Amino acid sequence: MKTIFKQSVFAGTLAALLSMHSIAFAAGAPPAAAAPAEEKKPVQILFTNVNIFDGFSDKLQNNMSVLVEANYIKEVGKKVNAPDAYVVDGGGRTMTPGLIDMHQHVMLNPPEGTASYRTKWDGAAGGAYAQHHLMNNILLKGITTVRDIAGDPLDIAKAIDMGQLPGPRIYSSGGSISQTGGHGDWAGRNVPPEILAGKIDMSQRTQNTWVVDGTDEVTKAVRLNLRRGAAFTKIMGGGGVASEFDPLEIMGLASDEVARAVEISADNGTYVATHAYHDASYNRLMDLGVRSFEHGFLVSEPTVKRMASMGEEVVWSFQCFMSVNTFGDYDAMPAFFTHEQKLKGVAVGKGARNASKLMNKHNVFTIGGSDMFGIPFVEMIKQDITCNVDAGYTPAQALKHWTGNAGKVLKWSGPKDPYPTYKLGTIAEGAYADLLLWDGNPLEDIKLILDESKLHLVMKDGLTYKNTLVGVDSPIYKPAKAPPTRGQYPL
Ligand SMILES: [Zn+2]
Secondary structure, eight states, X not given: OOOEEETTTOOBOHHHHHHHHHHHHHHOOOOTTOOGGGTTSOOEEEEEEEEEOOSSOSSOEEEEEEEEETTEEEEEESSOOOTTSEEEEOXXXXXXXXXXXXXXXXXXXXXXXXXXXTTTOOHHHHHHHHHHHIIXXXXXXXXXEEEEOSSOOHHHHHHHHTTSSOOOEEEEOOSEEEOTTSTTOOSOTTOOHHHHHTTOSHHHHTTSEEEOOSHHHHHHHHHHHHHTTOSSEEEEOBOOSSOSSOOTTSBOSOHHHHHHHHHHHHHTTOOEEEEEEEHHHHHHHHHTTOOEEEEEEEOOHHHHHHHHHXXXXXXXXXXXXXXXXXXXXXXXXXXXXXXXXXXXXXXXXXXXXXXXXXXXXXXXXXXXXXXXXXXXXXXXXXXXXXXXXXXXXXXXXXXXXXXXHHHHHHGGGGGGOSSOSSXXXXXXXXXXXXXXXXXXXXXXXXXXXXXXXXXEEEEETTEEEEEXXXXXXXXXXXXXXXXXXXXXXXX
């Protein structure tokens, strides 16, 4: 058991004190023993004796202290003076920022994946699956933020931000923007055309995807997403594996449709992310101002060099585990894939090994996103990070893809950023208090992040969701009312 005390006033367990911290937020009430003069002071927690991975550096900063005030990091240093803080002795553990999965589809967890909403599941079931995994397989495993990149969990995000459901921060694109027969056309082959065009098949009715043709329809769909709180726009710029009508080689949206999506997004201060695989689509999409490039497993060296030359204007989003491990192996692919989908996956798996070598060689600005949804994949998301190391990146690079770099890209949402006040993905003054404590050093042994018993503390927004520092056998989950960071809803 680790000692924690409020500067010679309190002695007690971390659980008790952090619980009090939550209550303090919920009720605006002070810790019980606080003097009236202190009542309005925000709660402070001082972590001492931690070795920090700051989200960017190749090395840990040893024996540091981190002062959390309310929901943000107020100070990081060798010696931090905070006489009113609750003190948590980190015991030499490694502290990292909360992990950020930059490619999630939280609404696609029912067993049939993208085909779930054809006939088998409604939006309520999709939401129930989402909430279960957001808590148990995402937040409690240390992933404190997801970029949800096609799908509409925006009201789940709202409930999380109101402190009424537990879960990570969610930056969502809302429904993907796809042409008829594109990667986001998830309706069955024989769905009547007027149902598809009328956007009343269940995939569109639940607003998880939009099947649009022409610039007017693109305008409408992008604006509908942004109206509901989408932080960016996801378009389908080429063929895909997990869809039925689109060979990998095809282009997705037409040029004027892409340009319109970029224009409306830019008018709202945010950016466009695209699904695409090959040179033709990547280059056209770069010409048109798209910034976040998912997949790209069939691109060649000149395209990679072009991306590198653009610095941090564009980013490559690497889905390592699904492309290299799962798509590389016909038999390992999701059971709901058809034979044709599995053949496409095999081609992608082969290309992914080559693409990641090229991106690494040319030092392309890179983030990591699992694209892992549906059982069993959603249960092993962090294997995407360790896969980065298997693919040739260092452990520090792999973690940087999932923390520091991810936090930079999230800020591309500008005025549509649902968490605009502080930085994300880093341990630094003025960052949100999304913090993890690990038993061991993941820069030396990246695989330790897969062992949940080595993850001793999960803090999101200054509130503790998992805590084994006090010696309890099971994670302590605390339903906590978060501070009103989202800004766009009346909390
Ligand atoms: Zn995806």
